[in-house]
Amino acid sequence: QVQLVQSGAEVKKPGASVKVSCKASGYSFTTYAISWVRQAPGQGLEWMGWISGNSGNYAQKLQGRVTMTTDTSTSTAYMELRGLRSDDTAVYYCARDGTYLDPWGQGTLVTVSS
Amino acid sequence: QSALTQPPSVSGSPGQSVTISCTGTSSDVGSYNRVSWYQQPPGTAPKLMIYEVSNRPSGVPDRFSGSKSGNTASLTISGLQAEDEADYYCSSYTSSSTWVFGGGTKLTVL
Numbered sequence: 369q370v371q372l373v374q375s376g377a378e379v380k381k382p383g384a385s386v387k388v389s390c391k392a393s394g395y396s397f398t399t400y401a402i403s404w405v406r407q408a409p410g411q412g413l414e415w416m417g418w419i420s421g422n423s424g425n426y427a428q429k430l431q432g433r434v435t436m437t438t439d440t441s442t443s444t445a446y447m448e449l450r451g452l453r454s455d456d457t458a459v460y461y462c463a464r465d466g467t468y469l470d471p472w473g474q475g476t477l478v479t480v481s482s
Numbered sequence: 483q484s485a486l487t488q489p490p491s492v493s494g495s496p497g498q499s500v501t502i503s504c505t506g507t508s509s510d511v512g513s514y515n516r517v518s519w520y521q522q523p524p525g526t527a528p529k530l531m532i533y534e535v536s537n538r539p540s541g542v543p544d545r546f547s548g549s550k551s552g553n554t555a556s557l558t559i560s561g562l563q564a565e566d567e568a569d570y571y572c573s574s575y576t577s578s579s580t581w582v583f584g585g586g587t588k589l590t591v592l
Contacts, residue, residue, distance in 0.1 A: 412485070415580065415583060463528075468573075
């Protein structure tokens with residue numbers, strides 16, 4: 369079955385960077401994009417960007433701090449966020465991106481704390 | 483890109499129907515049929531319930547239905563069940579080749 373499995377929880381200090389991975393299985397990885405969505409504690413969903421091969425698009429508010437990449441040899445997508453702040457504390461999800469987002473990974477909690 | 487507008491909360495008794503609205507603009511909901519709805523019980527990842535305005539993925543009960551008129555999409559849940567209690571989010575593709583979510587609606591089954 370189609371499945372996305374994400375890397376484990378991270379604790380980072382303000383100003384640091386974090387890189388979250390998302391390994392896809394059960395479908396042709398290059399046929400779909402991967403979107404990244406985050407959810408701060410008690411808050412709603414926030415779309416961060418999508419990546420497909422060498423093409424991508426990021427949410428304007430994250431431009432300059434986020435980079436999304438893929439490794440087609442391992443069917444894995446990556447999301448790197450730099451200059452972490454306390455308000456970046458959130459669960460980060462990846463999702464297969466066609467004309468809708470499905471399925472979703474299990475989520476990766478990133479905590480930013482000094 | 484501003485978030486789509488959803489009511490913060492809705493409620494209904496078992497067996498009743500509820501409708502959640504999702505209002506966007508002519509740059510997102512009004513221009514694309516790439517409107518989807520996601521269900522998120524506490525502590526879990528979102529689950530796709532409706533895609534492309536009104537289509538149900540395999541396994542989603544036909545109690546869930548979607549529609550769109552102009553810049554507003556709607557999710558209707560009929561025959562409410564206790565297990566439907568969750569947060570619901572709408573999403574739309576936009577003219578900037580991005581996705582935008584609604585703020586979320588908490589459904590309480592009384």
